[in-house]
Amino acid sequence: MDRVFQRFAEQLTESTHRDAAQQSMAEVAAALKLSCFAYLALARRPGSAPNLISTYPPSWTAIYLQRGYESVDPVVRRAMRHPKPFRWGLGFEARSRSEAERALFEEAAKFGIRCGFTFPIHDDKGAIAALSFASDERRSAFERSLVEHAQSLRLIAAFFHAHAKRFWTIDRMVGGVMLSPREYQCLEWSACGKSAGEIGIILGIKERTAGYHLDNARAKLGVSSLRQAIVLLTESKSRK
Amino acid sequence: MDRVFQRFAEQLTESTHRDAAQQSMAEVAAALKLSCFAYLALARRPGSAPNLISTYPPSWTAIYLQRGYESVDPVVRRAMRHPKPFRWGLGFEARSRSEAERALFEEAAKFGIRCGFTFPIHDDKGAIAALSFASDERRSAFERSLVEHAQSLRLIAAFFHAHAKRFWTIDRMVGGVMLSPREYQCLEWSACGKSAGEIGIILGIKERTAGYHLDNARAKLGVSSLRQAIVLLTESKSRK
DNA sequence: TAAGCACCTGTGCAACTCCACAGGATGTGC
DNA sequence: GCACATCCTGTGGAGTTGCACAGGTGCTTA
Incomplete structure (x- = not known):
């Protein structure tokens, strides 16, 4: 036993x-x-x-x-x-x-x-x-x-x-900041190695739009690169 | 009780x-x-x-x-x-x-x-x-x-x-793979948003060498982008 | 001695990121 | 109605990444 x-x-x-x-x-x-x-x-x-x-x-x-x-x-x-x-x-x-x-x-x-x-x-x-x-x-x-x-x-x-x-893993709270659904989604795909162009194809939006959402996510999280944003995303996921 | x-x-x-x-x-x-x-x-x-x-x-x-x-x-x-x-x-x-x-x-x-x-x-x-x-x-x-x-x-x-x-867990174990000291170090800096050129300046090596170590880290971890490698690094850190 | 590993460095180039400018539409709350 | 948030899309350009080629040294182990 x-x-x-x-x-x-x-x-x-x-x-x-x-x-x-x-x-x-x-x-x-x-x-x-x-x-x-x-x-x-x-x-x-x-x-x-x-x-x-x-x-x-x-x-x-x-x-x-x-x-x-x-x-x-x-x-x-x-x-x-x-x-x-x-x-x-x-x-x-x-x-x-x-x-x-x-x-x-x-x-x-x-x-x-x-x-x-x-x-x-x-x-x-x-x-x-x-x-x-x-x-x-x-x-x-x-x-x-x-x-x-x-x-x-x-x-x-x-x-x-x-x-x-x-x-x-429900909410989109990352690094203490709430991302929009699209921002969170695009950031998740970026963390999987997808480029803005690829994310656009996956989500049925333009590359530019995917880039826009990633820009917004970076700005909200107060970081200057996607790599930093991805660290915060991964950390928030492992904390839940 | x-x-x-x-x-x-x-x-x-x-x-x-x-x-x-x-x-x-x-x-x-x-x-x-x-x-x-x-x-x-x-x-x-x-x-x-x-x-x-x-x-x-x-x-x-x-x-x-x-x-x-x-x-x-x-x-x-x-x-x-x-x-x-x-x-x-x-x-x-x-x-x-x-x-x-x-x-x-x-x-x-x-x-x-x-x-x-x-x-x-x-x-x-x-x-x-x-x-x-x-x-x-x-x-x-x-x-x-x-x-x-x-x-x-x-x-x-x-x-x-x-x-x-x-x-x-032994240091530098990322995603089940052991990275070399330099590979780990460069990946950590990359996760902070530093480019290969910046990492080179920080560590006193050439940009090319920093890129080489990051290439090696990606290859060892079996991923195609630094973003994916950074996810694995962050996950392994939060597991310790 | 030879092989493997880690560290170091050079070149080139297509694809991508980051930052900047601009425009639009829709829905919600005051 | 107005302000705000979210979503959508266009442009341009400098800097960076990813992938490819090449070279080297030093240390450890079988």
Whole structure:
């Protein structure tokens, strides 16, 4: 079992994409006979989409994200309220559950997500996430494993969250400055070695326009060369 | 306790220097009443110095490293043999201990390092390290904490190792490739926006020579433009 | 001794960057 | 309506990069 955790630590630390992180957690879940897992990081801004890394059935996760089900998920509600781990199942919080929440649970059940155990994550920066392990029915191996490894899984949840949040490269904040969508895009392509002419072809604009956006990016970042701008871009990417 | 581990995960993941990593572990040790800790990563090549991150008394660790005591440390010997955690104290492995090993233990005792608990780390890549918590005498709080948190501490050891080994990355390793001193230097200046002519003036070489080194750096890194090379340089710097 | 590596330097030239000038359109907030 | 931000496009020219050719020295290792 310790080789499993050792391997998880290595893989997660070295993961630079969400697929690798997902794989590292999937291996832990398999070794502990925990079926499937879902790590859900709630958006900072209400109404924005959360971020998910999961081995739940893709047909279910696609629907969940598309319909914004995190807003009517009683597991999420509970996880937001308190960082203490909890069990859930079909009768979970039945008395305080809305009709929409009940419908969500019934729909998830059709995809084999009927019961589970969730580790809420409230980090120092105010972000809230949850790591859940789910199953289609209560199995003694599943339960035994959770009890036996509860403390380790809490640590694993914390580390997974600390790494996973770096994958949400969303905003265009570079060197403390916000670039426009086009400026950011052109700078990214330049960092890939593309010339203004090539960027123009890629984005369907003139070479001159691509150059214009790169000029703007340099000016905003207060640097005199694209190379310096690219350093700032790369640094901001690795900080997230 | 979970806030302690949560905080540790955040701090360790975000640490870019050994001081930050040391601080993250020191806080865990303090919270668990585990006195001081020492993470020792053995060198791959026999005879080379190990790497140490520790809150042991600096007067002791300086002597330990200077005299190469890892080669006569029975704790290290045991940790190299098997990844199972173990306790040690003044009578540790007395029967198989050499005179030099006995002397080492007695010397450490003078610095207040008399007993402890060690988590050996054997990673997938063959590297061997050990995380130890030590004390000047056996205290019930120390023992109780170790028993209670043994499993978490094993995970913590694995994660600490996965992160700490990044600090020993040899200089001038960029994108998995080792650049020559001059190549690295010229690339660093280029990343600051300096042209080959300017680099030549700075380093007291001809513009042509600076360009030659930059050409070599690009070739070694397998990229076609300096911009791409600078991305790799910046990434490798932020990973250290 | 020969080979490999790192460092040094010269030439030429097409493509590209950086900086400067100029023009336009659209959408948003006050 | 006006100001601002973003996006779009044209011109010119000096300086620089990327790629190619060529030469050399000194040190280390098998």
